Amino acid sequence: MSLVNFTTREITCKIVYYGPGRSGKTTNLHYVYGRVPETRRGRMVSLATQTDRTLFFDFLPIDLGQISGFSTRFQLYTVPGQVYYNATRRLVLQGADGVVFVGDSQARQLDENIESLQNLQSNLLEHGVDVRTMPLVMQYNKQDLPAELILTHDELDDSLNFRGVPSFPADALHGRGVFETLKGISELVLKKLAAGSPAV
Amino acid sequence: MTSSLNPRFSFETFVVGAANRLAVTAGRTVAENPGSAYNPLFIYSGSGLGKTHLLMAIGHAAKTIASQLNIEYLTLDEYVESFHAAIAAGQGDNFRRRFQNVDVLLVDDVQFLTNRKEMQAELLRLTEALQQSGHQIVLASDRPPAEIADLDERLISRFSGGLVVDMGIPDYETRVAILRRKAEERGTSFQPGVLETVAKIEHPNVRELMGALNRLIAFQAVSESPINAEAASKVLGIPRAATAASSTAASPTAASSTAASPDEFSQFLTDVTVTVGKAVEAWRARVAEAVLRWEGEGYRTGRLEKLLDQETPTAVDDAISAYVQDVERLKALEAEVAVLDPQAAGEKVFRDPDHMDEAEAAAAKVRDGAAPPPAPSAAFPLESYVAGPSNEVALSAARAVIAKPGKKYNPLVIVGRSGLGKTHLLNAVGLELAKKKNAVVACLSTQGFVDELIAAIDGNHVDWWRARYRRATALLLDDIQLLTGKERTQEELFNLFNQFLDADRQLVFTAPAHPNTLEGLEERIVSRLEGGLVTEIAEPDKELRRSVLERLLTQQRVPIEPALLDYLTDRPIDSVRSLTGVVQRVVEAAAAQDEPVTAGLARDVLEGAPAPAARGARRTAGFRTSGIVVSSAGGVRSREKMVWDWPAAADRVIEDLR
Numbered sequence: 001m002s003l004v005n006f007t008t009r010e011i012t013c014k015i016v017y018y019g020p021g022r023s024g025k026t027t028n029l030h031y032v033y034g035r036v037p038e039t040r041r042g043r044m045v046s047l048a049t050q051t052d053r054t055l056f057f058d059f060l061p062i063d064l065g066q067i068s069g070f071s072t073r074f075q076l077y078t079v080p081g082q083v084y085y086n087a088t089r090r091l092v093l094q095g096a097d098g099v100v101f102v103g104d105s106q107a108r109q110l111d112e113n114i115e116s117l118q119n120l121q122s123n124l125l126e127h128g129v130d131v132r133t134m135p136l137v138m139q140y141n142k143q144d145l146p147a148e149l150i151l152t153h154d155e156l157d158d159s160l161n162f163r164g165v166p167s168f169p170a171d172a173l174h175g176r177g178v179f180e181t182l183k184g185i186s187e188l189v190l191k192k193l194a195a196g197s198p199a200v
Numbered sequence: 201m202t203s204s205l206n207p208r209f210s211f212e213t214f215v216v217g218a219a220n221r222l223a224v225t226a227g228r229t230v231a232e233n234p235g236s237a238y239n240p241l242f243i244y245s246g247s248g249l250g251k252t253h254l255l256m257a258i259g260h261a262a263k264t265i266a267s268q269l270n271i272e273y274l275t276l277d278e279y280v281e282s283f284h285a286a287i288a289a290g291q292g293d294n295f296r297r298r299f300q301n302v303d304v305l306l307v308d309d310v311q312f313l314t315n316r317k318e319m320q321a322e323l324l325r326l327t328e329a330l331q332q333s334g335h336q337i338v339l340a341s342d343r344p345p346a347e348i349a350d351l352d353e354r355l356i357s358r359f360s361g362g363l364v365v366d367m368g369i370p371d372y373e374t375r376v377a378i379l380r381r382k383a384e385e386r387g388t389s390f391q392p393g394v395l396e397t398v399a400k401i402e403h404p405n406v407r408e409l410m411g412a413l414n415r416l417i418a419f420q421a422v423s424e425s426p427i428n429a430e431a432a433s434k435v436l437g438i439p440r441a442a443t444a445a446s447s448t449a450a451s452p453t454a455a456s457s458t459a460a461s462p463d464e465f466s467q468f469l470t471d472v473t474v475t476v477g478k479a480v481e482a483w484r485a486r487v488a489e490a491v492l493r494w495e496g497e498g499y500r501t502g503r504l505e506k507l508l509d510q511e512t513p514t515a516v517d518d519a520i521s522a523y524v525q526d527v528e529r530l531k532a533l534e535a536e537v538a539v540l541d542p543q544a545a546g547e548k549v550f551r552d553p554d555h556m557d558e559a560e561a562a563a564a565k566v567r568d569g570a571a572p573p574p575a576p577s578a579a580f581p582l583e584s585y586v587a588g589p590s591n592e593v594a595l596s597a598a599r600a601v602i603a604k605p606g607k608k609y610n611p612l613v614i615v616g617r618s619g620l621g622k623t624h625l626l627n628a629v630g631l632e633l634a635k636k637k638n639a640v641v642a643c644l645s646t647q648g649f650v651d652e653l654i655a656a657i658d659g660n661h662v663d664w665w666r667a668r669y670r671r672a673t674a675l676l677l678d679d680i681q682l683l684t685g686k687e688r689t690q691e692e693l694f695n696l697f698n699q700f701l702d703a704d705r706q707l708v709f710t711a712p713a714h715p716n717t718l719e720g721l722e723e724r725i726v727s728r729l730e731g732g733l734v735t736e737i738a739e740p741d742k743e744l745r746r747s748v749l750e751r752l753l754t755q756q757r758v759p760i761e762p763a764l765l766d767y768l769t770d771r772p773i774d775s776v777r778s779l780t781g782v783v784q785r786v787v788e789a790a791a792a793q794d795e796p797v798t799a800g801l802a803r804d805v806l807e808g809a810p811a812p813a814a815r816g817a818r819r820t821a822g823f824r825t826s827g828i829v830v831s832s833a834g835g836v837r838s839r840e841k842m843v844w845d846w847p848a849a850a851d852r853v854i855e856d857l858r
Contacts, residue, residue, distance in 0.1 A: 190475040
């Protein structure tokens with residue numbers, strides 16, 4: 001998809017929140033949704049099961065208005081975290097400009113995090129995208145849980161962030177780190193836009 | 201570039217409490233005595249505690265006291281940005297001068313110096329300059345100098361050398377005072393106890409305190425009656441217990457997440473705006489970079505500059521790469537042309553990617569004009585060169601040159617009197633060399649070489665002429681003695697000589713005598729000629745004369761009588777050319793008298809003729825030359841050379857006596 005369209009003067013960024021089930025991807029989107037003025041946000045599409053598990057995907061369009069003469073839009077997506085929805089995940093990943101990996105800080109969820117990261121890499125490869133070229137940030141969610149249950153920022157960086165991408169501790173439920181993460185990924189995506197060639 | 205001072209931020213509107221009294225006092229002192237009290241003054245405090253307010257208040261106060269003062273307030277980011285812009289515009293020195301002339305410089309958000317080594321150096325230089333000239337600098341940061349990560353030690357000591365003051369979180373009383381003053385500014389009054397309720401919450405900074413006040417003001421505006429303390433607690437979403445209890449346990453981040461949340465989106469929007477602004481303008485940077493680069497290499501960049509004029513050109517990178525492709529093509533054309541005609545290669549047309557067709561046309565023109573240098577004459581094949589003891593050394597040297605051009609004897613100089621077959625051998629070697637793959641053999645008389653150069657000088661295309669010979673894989677010049685007195689030609693030949701020797705390309709010359717006996721030849725040429733092999737063709741021996749005569753007679757379709765052959769062979773003839781002349785005369789006489797060619801007839805023709813008187817004078821006039829001018833078409837044009845063409849009987853007589 002074209003990120004910057006000089007003809008129609010539009011910038012569109014598709015950002016996908018990826019991560020294992022119940023790591024808080026939808027919570028991130030909900031928090032953002034709650035902070036964006038009504039006039040700026042589109043309808044948040046969320047298909048969830050009765051137990052609040054994302055069934056298909058969440059979609060939150062945000063209109064940032066005119067920036068430098070460009071009508072700028074962010075499209076935030078989440079993927080269903082559960083293992084058996086891989087086809088959907090792959091579909092949502094298609095054409096992504098940036099990925100936020102939402103990891104679960106709980107120590108017992110470490111394997112799920114790693115598995116999901118590997119799944120992200122293989123799904124990107126299916127689209128012919130090398131994960132190293134994809135703007136990516138890590139968010140370690142649920143840092144509000146008792147210290148004995150979770151791994152610290154450094155520990156999580158050691159186990160998950162072997163590419164050394166920007167990482168953010170977060171408590172998506174209360175909003176801590178949510179916008180920092182979004183800002184982090186936006187910068188990466190827009191920087192890549194600056195480095196790459198503007199599409200027609 | 202710098203922000204203007206906000207008139208709302210003055211000392212009058214600054215609520216002073218225990219937590220900020222020292223900072224405010226220092227600020228006032230500095231404003232009253234800029235440059236002399238505390239220089240630099242470094243103020244630090246957490247976010248939202250009034251650093252910016254205090255900085256601007258200092259500015260206002262200083263301006264009020266001395267209106268002529270030049271006061272600048274800016275954030276570090278603005279400083280960095282304008283510094284970069286100045287450097288990009290080549291105005292670095294102006295930028296420095298400008299700030300060194302500021303009387304009171306107020307720099308906010310200095311903590312962003314982290315990891316900016318070059319800005320640290322710049323700020324250090326500026327601080328020193330300002331201090332030396334007695335100008336005031338006030339800096340504000342959210343942490344003390346020593347805690348700014350990666351900050352240059354010299355800056356830390358420089359900052360600490362003035363006064364470093366911090367501002368803490370306002371205490372309860374100050375908070376109440378702030379709330380009262382702000383409510384008053386807004387023209388709102390609250391019931392007793394309401395502001396105190398708000399002040400009881402230990403907001404980590406004044407900005408959040410203002411947020412709480414704003415919410416109360418908004419709520420009261422839509423309420424029918426003024427709100428009381430209890431309602432205020434409800435509006436602010438604080439349980440009564442929390443208002444009473446100290447909230448110091450709550451982490452600052454958690455507190456900010458609740459209070460600062462309405463601003464999160466606008467903050468995010470601001471950040472994205474900055475990033476997008478840089479990103480969409482990045483294409484301009486790329487175009488400008490390309491313009492600079494190619495302009496620097498001497499190419500016209502009109503096409504790229506036009507891109508910059510547009511608001512949002514499509515496919516900028518495609519345009520740039522198309523331009524680069526054209527430039528590469530121009531370079532290729534220029535290189536090609538440079539070989540053929542160095543002068544033409546310097547033409548502007550090869551520097552203008554906007555007119556590719558013109559460049560192609562110019563190159564095509566040069567290509568067409570680059571005729572090969574004169575080739576050896578086809579009239580002198582090696583097969584027809586008659587060998588004998590008198591020329592066998594020269595012939596074997598020639599064969600060695602043909603076998604290994606440029607390697608064995610380079611240059612090869614064939615020396616011998618006129619008419620001994622030097623020209624034949626030279627051209628024969630040329631013809632053989634020309635048979636080799638990719639060979640370009642230049643073979644001509646020295647006279648032709650000189651004439652060509654004169655024409656080139658006349659036509660102002662010496663470069664082209666030079667290039668023509670430089671392309672040759674072998675250069676063969678007949679009658680090198682004609683260079684005598686031709687200084688320019690000698691110089692050109694000298695240069696060519698060196699290039700040919702360097703590249704192992706064959707050079708062959710003919711001369712009437714050993715090069716070091718030729719007068720008027722520059723020493724450098726002579727020494728180079730001597731450096732190869734100088735081989736001599738002697739006067740034809742009897743055996744050679746007999747072979748040549750046999751061949752000549754056969755060519756003339758004269759039946760070869762042994763008596764005729766013996767008689768002619770025994771004649772005192774010293775050159776092949778004379779031999780040819782003799783045969784010609786005899787055959788013509790026989791044809792005129794309508795008699796067969798016999799030994800008797802030959803004797804009558806050759807011995808019955810009177811001798812001309814003036815012969816000696818002519819012979820001593822200088823070296824005779826073979827005088828062959830070989831045209832590029834390969835024909836032999838010299839009438840002198842072709843003795844059978846001579847019309848006058850007197851000339852024939854001369855030949856007879858030679």
